[in-house]
Amino acid sequence: MTATDLGDGIWRIVAPLPFAAPKSVNCYVFESDDGLTMLDCGVDSDAGLAALWAGLETIGGALTRLIGSHLHVDHIGAGRTIVEKTGAQWMMHETTAEDIPRYNDWSLRATELAEAASAHGASAEFITSLLNNWERPDWYGTAIAPTDPIADGDRVKLSPDRHLEVMYTPGHQRNHVCLVDSRTGLLFSGDHVLPRISPFVPYTGPEHDHLGDYLNSIERIVDLDATLTHPAHGVEIERGSERAHQIALHHRRRLEDMLDHLTNGPQTAWQVMESTFRPNLSFLQQRLAIQESLAHLEHLRRKGKVRLVGTPAAWQYERTGR
Ligand SMILES: [Zn+2]
Numbered sequence: 001m002t003a004t005d006l007g008d009g010i011w012r013i014v015a016p017l018p019f020a021a022p023k024s025v026n027c028y029v030f031e032s033d034d035g036l037t038m039l040d041c042g043v044d045s046d047a048g049l050a051a052l053w054a055g056l057e058t059i060g061g062a063l064t065r066l067i068g069s070h071l072h073v074d075h076i077g078a079g080r081t082i083v084e085k086t087g088a089q090w091m092m093h094e095t096t097a098e099d100i101p102r103y104n105d106w107s108l109r110a111t112e113l114a115e116a117a118s119a120h121g122a123s124a125e126f127i128t129s130l131l132n133n134w135e136r137p138d139w140y141g142t143a144i145a146p147t148d149p150i151a152d153g154d155r156v157k158l159s160p161d162r163h164l165e166v167m168y169t170p171g172h173q174r175n176h177v178c179l180v181d182s183r184t185g186l187l188f189s190g191d192h193v194l195p196r197i198s199p200f201v202p203y204t205g206p207e208h209d210h211l212g213d214y215l216n217s218i219e220r221i222v223d224l225d226a227t228l229t230h231p232a233h234g235v236e237i238e239r240g241s242e243r244a245h246q247i248a249l250h251h252r253r254r255l256e257d258m259l260d261h262l263t264n265g266p267q268t269a270w271q272v273m274e275s276t277f278r279p280n281l282s283f284l285q286q287r288l289a290i291q292e293s294l295a296h297l298e299h300l301r302r303k304g305k306v307r308l309v310g311t312p313a314a315w316q317y318e319r320t321g322r
Contacts, residue, residue: 003029003055008184009158012230013055015042017074018139022233025074027052028188030181032158035064038088039179039188040232043077044141052078065156067164068092068146069190069232070176071099077141091156093168093175094149103143106134116203117290119315121268126290129283150177164188169221171214172199178221187226187240192217195234198247203294211251211299218248251296258296259305259319266309266316269294 004012009031014024028039036059042048056063063086068076071092083090102109114130150156152168156179167178169192179188191199201211221244229240237243254276261267261275273286273293281289297317300306306317 002051003058006230008181010181010184010186011055011059013038013052015048015051016045017043017048018045018137019074022074024233026230026232026234027055028230029056029059030158030164031059031061032064032162033160035062037065037067037156037158037164038063039067040069040075040190041066041078041082042075043073043139044081045078045139048139049078049081052082062086063088065089065091065148067150067156067177067179068096069178069188069192070173071096071103071143072173072191073103073140075190075232076143077139080141080144083144083147090144090147091150092146093166093177094146094151095170096149096175097145099173099175100143100145103140106136110134112204113287113291116205116294117270119313120290120294121270121314121316122290123270126283126286130287133283152177155182167220169217171201171210171217173202174208174210174213176217180224180226185227187221187224187229189221189229189237189240190232193221193229193237193240193244193247194231195237195243198250200288201251201292201295203291203298206298206301209299209302211295212302215248215251215299218244222248255296255300258293258300262306262317262319266318268314268316269297272297272317 011029013027015027016024025042027041030037066088114127118127150166154166155163157163162183164179169176169178172191176192178192201214222241226240229237257276258272261272273289277289304322307320308315309318310316
């Protein structure tokens with residue numbers, strides 16, 4: 001099946017991804033008065049693009065708008081290729097442009113992350129792997145700045161009486177957006193709310209509280225009372241707001257766990273990671289787990305529950321007793 005008709009002028013194209021998990025991304029297409037509007041497009045690979053073009057041909061009509069939920073390869077890797085080929089408007093959140101250099105040049109992010117991990121107790125082996133494992137595959141494509149930046153509350157007009165409302169939902173990434181269809185009330189949640197896994201929350205330095213942003217954005221989904229929700233990966237979620245509530249609880253439990261691990265004195269973020277996550281993580285899993293741990297610890301620090309002790313080259317987190 002190249003495109004699935006979801007009714008009410010909405011279609012889903014499933015584009016394959018070159019990873020073990022997730023194996024595919026859901027691209028949603030909305031019929032509109034002036035052509036087709038698509039949310040997300042997958043990676044810039046032959047297999048991915050073939051699935052998209054076949055799906056769009058089944059639906060019929062020209063692609064006039066491409067919206068990216070956030071600047072991750074499995075969502076917008078093919079963005080530039082598609083925009084250049086179709087002339088479609090390219091819409092992403094207005095903060096996206098700032099992150100484009102890091103998307104296009106991995107060494108920037110590798111250096112930042114290596115410095116942070118090293119200051120927070122990571123093993124020398126991990127740091128070496130980090131600096132030597134950033135080969136950038138072709139299917140990443142080259143990201144370009146949106147031609148039409150969007151912001152919270154914007155309405156992408158599909159017809160005189162129908163629009164997609166933009167919800168700015170930072171956390172998983174600071175430029176993440178969800179869409180709500182004004183006609184059906186359906187929520188298109190990108191990676192913000194996923195059916196089985198809790199979306200990854202990154203660490204990009206002590207000036208950002210990505211977990212705090214994520215929990216605030218998740219609260220907005222809880223308040224929305226969303227029922228049927230279409231995520232970027234996996235099957236549809238019957239009760240989107242309930243799922244959002246579950247994910248919030250998962251993070252609250254993890255925050256409590258981390259505080260417990262600090263009961264007997266200060267520890268590095270790397271030690272906290274080792275006691276919070278299961279043992280024998282692969283390098284890739286460690287790369288995610290250290291960021292998740294730092295995102296949680298930094299959130300606790302903002303809340304006044306922990307403080308940093310030590311030096312900028314060797315930090316530890318200590319409970320404040322609050
Ligand atoms: Zn993502």
